[in-house]
Amino acid sequence: MIFENAVTFVHRILRDVIPQRSVVIDATMGNGWDTALMAGLVGEGGIVYGFDIQQVALEVTSTRISETSADVRLLLCSHEEMALHIEPEHHGKVCAVTFNLGYLPGGDKDVTTHAETTRRAIEAARTLLAPGGVITIVCYRHAEGQKELETIRSLLATWPQDATACTETMFLNQVGNPPVVFVVVARS
Numbered sequence: 001m002i003f004e005n006a007v008t009f010v011h012r013i014l015r016d017v018i019p020q021r022s023v024v025i026d027a028t029m030g031n032g033w034d035t036a037l038m039a040g041l042v043g044e045g046g047i048v049y050g051f052d053i054q055q056v057a058l059e060v061t062s063t064r065i066s067e068t069s070a071d072v073r074l075l076l077c078s079h080e081e082m083a084l085h086i087e088p089e090h091h092g093k094v095c096a097v098t099f100n101l102g103y104l105p106g107g108d109k110d111v112t113t114h115a116e117t118t119r120r121a122i123e124a125a126r127t128l129l130a131p132g133g134v135i136t137i138v139c140y141r142h143a144e145g146q147k148e149l150e151t152i153r154s155l156l157a158t159w160p161q162d163a164t165a166c167t168e169t170m171f172l173n174q175v176g177n178p179p180v181v182f183v184v185v186a187r188s
């Protein structure tokens with residue numbers, strides 16, 4: 001099996017862990033590719049919550065998922081507040097939360113995710129997971145991304161191993177500054 005890059009690696013994981021009719025979260029909607037993938041996986045009867053702080057991300061994502069039969073809820077809201085926006089009945093039932101950090105490709109690079117809010121969002125995501133649920137995080141290595149990387153690594157290293165399995169992966173022979181992928185699995 002060959003993974004082309006960090007995003008296809010994460011998509012493979014999402015395809016493996018997201019059942020039909022489940023509840024999932026895209027914590028950084030951006031151009032909507034991850035939301036669209038998740039919507040296709042949960043299908044009719046499933047729910048996708050999508051978060052972004054930019055109106056343009058909601059608009060692009062809304063167009064991209066226009067044909068889906070899933071219930072997709074697009075929220076103009078920072079992801080560290082996600083628990084406030086997930087229906088109480090879905091707390092503890094979320095099968096996957098995906099983060100693709102950084103800035104909107106083709107957009108304003110100054111509007112980016114930040115280490116402290118990202119840390120709080122990942123902590124919130126953990127509280128929402130179902131047993132066996134996953135958090136995936138793609139973290140780029142521009143200046144703010146490097147701070148996020150160190151913050152996430154430190155955070156996940158403190159999580160108890162009887163509750164979660166936390167891993168870090170990177171394409172060692174990819175040119176440039178390849179992103180790092182963190183995966184958290186909540187133990188049953």
Ligand SMILES: C[S@@+](CC[C@H](N)C(=O)[O-])C[C@H]1O[C@@H](n2cnc3c(N)ncnc32)[C@H](O)[C@@H]1O
Pocket residue numbers: 027028029030031032033034035051052053054057077078079080100101102103104105111112113114117
């Ligand atoms: C790399 S893009 C996401 C790519 C996207 N998942 C896709 O499939 O196209 C990162 C996104 O995170 C968003 N973002 C930045 N800070 C955020 C925050 N605090 N909460 C939610 N989204 C945020 C940006 O606006 C940007 O659209």
